[in-house]
Amino acid sequence: MAADEYFVEPSSSAGQDFDYAEWALNTATAKRVGGMVAMRHRKALIAVRDQFSVRGVRLAAGAADAETIDLCDHKDRFTVAMKAAGIPVTETIAANTIDELKSAIADIAATGTEVCVKPSVGVFGRGFWHFVPGLNPFSLFSTLDCNQVDPDVYLEAYARAETPAKLIVMQFLPGIESSVDCVCDNGTLVAHAVRQKSSDRQTVFTGGREVEVARAVIAELKLDGLINVQTKADAAGNPVLLEVNTRPSGGVGFSAAAGVNLPLACARMLLGERIGDTSLASPVVIRRSDATYALPRATAALNGWAA
Template sequence: MTASHQVTRVWYNSAFSSIATVLRLIREADTEGRFHTIYTHAHAHSSAAGAAHAFHVEPTGLAAADYVDWCLAFCREHHVDVFVPSKHAAALSTARGRFLEHGVRVLSAAAPDKLELIDDKAAFYATVKLPLAPPPEFRIFSDIGQFDAAHAELRARHETLCVKPARSVYGLGFSVLDEERSSAALLLAGSSYRIGLADLRRGLAELERFRTMLLMEYLGGHEYSVDCVGADGHLVSAVARKKLPQPGHGQLIDMRADIIASCEQLAADFGLSGMFNVQFREGRDGLRLLEINARASGGIGMACLAGPNLPYLALRAFVDGYEGLALAPVRDGLRVGELGTAVELP
């Protein structure tokens, strides 16, 4: 550590599995010893437990308001300087002022209202204006009547449709509608993420009403995952990965100008900071926006192989400001992949 810098204690609370990679990348880049990382999780045997300098177990079963109170107490007890929340991110973003009273800066991907909007795909699609990559055509439904009306309208313009929940992670609940085969036939054929239209209609009718779902045009082209670092609406760095359809062929770093420009606009429009991920996919009418994830993606390690250490840049941009940051060039065209790594659990 240089004489001009004190150690900054940074806490990451319970997060997705990519947090282990995030913490490892920060420690690899932090050659000056600027940062002391802390990770907490509700499970003592979390696979990311050994990735930070220190690990602690979180309580379980707390409501959001009680969890915020616990986080404040944890920050005081462990002398936290910077808090990067994942669990209950919106509630903790709302409480940023309370943390600042104790000298703790909260790094939120966006303001609470923007986080709520990003999390609700129906509201997000209806709001976002992105000329180079607009959202797919969609309709919302929460009963069989709305589904039938939406299907009749969209099916007249699109050969294949799909459904997904308005709120979901990891693509849970996403299915392509198959108008020829039953769900049983699809299961026996080993077809993933597909559902028989007749079976879906029958199930929806039995449920009467259900959580808000989206019926959308199916985008059959290449998918792009863009790992980004923002600072108060300014796009500091981004690495775009093209997912190749052939098994075992990995992914390709593809810095398409329209994709990077779209990420710049999204960062500005939603005031994004820290690490976030943007998903795009090509369809019949060109590039379409799928979603913003207000966190690092599962492929963050592959993105960082292309040059920029995004988790470290996100932390440095928040603590020191992004002006003057040394940004490694992106190795456009690099082919990347991942291998599983065995770890010893506590």
């Protein structure tokens, strides 16, 4: 409600479906939209990308085709493809059954690294566990934000699941995790910001080896729009690719608060305008605040006043 204009998208009801892509195309045309960042039904929108272009709408849906979105969503296949392209990745094995999980854990452990696991599809790090053999199981209940578990305890719990989750088992990387928010134009990185999290704060900067990993992935997959690349450093401090989210990250606001407004940069790119300098001279630390802030226009709208 803080936006200059907003409206509710139609939804399927009473068993009657509607063509979302057609609706989006007609709405964008009617409202004279010059650029659209797709967040929902992206594959359907990509399928008619040329129609958007003909009507003067620059569509950005994360990738140029649905196959690339699927590849990024299936992290085991994604890892194989990136490794073949010469991009440093963590070894990853998919596991959909208890036997496959046991085998994957053994195979990853055989590489000489520690092992971790997470859902094959997920957000915000939910379901990520670092395996620590011999760890007291009670630490799951006594440690704040615990993400470590004895592998035998995990396997026992997994075996009891009514519907076992589809997982990926990976090498655990001990270094710093970086989130690289990127604006890209059909495979070319045009603006970025790197975020590194620590407790209640994030350090934001531009440039560095993490960005070069992101640049290589974007070029290889011809990514397009506002996307996010995740890396983590290995024992030697080298950034290793974890995954790519072909959509904006929920933390992109931290970058904007630090002085790199990537949504604005993306809008300017879509409209063919000059983006300008988006670099930072030095790292900026942004801390989350628990204070409450008033949004006057949104408050007015909620109370039925004139915005």
